[in-house]
Amino acid sequence: MVIEAVLATFHLFVAGLAGGGPLLVAGLRLWWRRMETEPASDAGLRQLAVWSVGAVVLAAMTxxxxxxxxxxxxxxxxxxxxxxxxxxxxAMVAIEWVFSIACYGGWLALWNRWSQKPWRHGLLALLGATNLLYHFPLLMISQNLLVEQPNLVAGSVVARPLVVQLFHTPLVMAKASHIWAMCMLVSSCGLLMAAPVVRLHRVAGVVGLVALVVQFVSGAAVLGCLPADQTQRITGGSILATALLVLGVLMGIHLLMSFAKLALNPASPAKPGLVSGMVVGVMLLMSLAARL
Structure with missing residues (x-):
C-alpha cells in the first residue's frame, strides 16, 4: 500500500508538470510578447519547458x-x-503519448525561431498539453474505478463508446478536475524553482493559490460523488484514513497561505524547495488516505 502510494504520488507530480508546465510557460511568453519588446527571464521559462518535456517521459515510465x-x-x-x-x-494510448512528445519536441526546437510568433509557438504546447490532460487522467481514473466496480461498464470488453460515457460521469469529472488543478499547482512550484525572479514569484503565487482553491472544491466534490461506504471510511470510518485526510487538509491550508503571501508580497524570500516538498507531502497524505 505504501509503495503504491509513493509511486502514485511521484507519477502524479511529474505528470502534473508534464501537462501544466507547457501551458504556463506558453501563456507567460505570449503575455510578455504582448507587453514588452524582450521577455524577462526567458531562460528560466525554457528551463521549466525542458523539465516539463522530461516529465512526460518520467510519467510514462513511472x-x-x-x-x-x-x-x-x-x-x-x-x-x-x-x-x-x-x-x-x-495502441491509441501509445499514439497519443507520441503525439504529445512530438508537439513538445517541436515546441522546444522552435523556441528561438518562433519567439516572435507566440501564438503559433504556443499552439504546439497547447496541443501537446491538452492531449495529455484530456486522455490520460480520464483513462487512468476510469480504469481504477473499473477495478473497484467492474459493473460500471456492462460487457466483457470495454469499447471506446462505453469508456467515453464513463469519462463524463460526475465522479470521473470531479476527480479529473482535482488532477487538472494539481497540474497547475505543481507547475507553479516548477516556476518558482526554475526562474527565481520577483514578478515570476507573483505569477507562481497566483497560479498556486487558484489551483489550491479549485483542489479544495473539487476534492469536496469527489467526496460527495463517492459511494457512501468509501466516503464514510475516509471521513470517520477509519481513524488512520481520517487522520491522514485532516493532516493533508491542514497542510493544504498552510500551502494556501504560502501562495497567498507570494501573490501579495512577491519580494518576500521564497523557499521553492520547501513549498514543493509540502505539495508532495499533501499528495502523499491524500494518496495514503484513499488507499487505507
Missing amino acids: GLVAGAWRAGVGQGGYLEMLARFPARAY
Missing part, C-alpha cells in the same frame, strides 16, 4: 512501473480490468 507493481502483487481485479480493454485501445 506509470508502467506502478502498473507492473500492481500486477505483480496480484491486486484484486487489476489484471482482469486491463484484459477488458482491446489491444487497439493500448
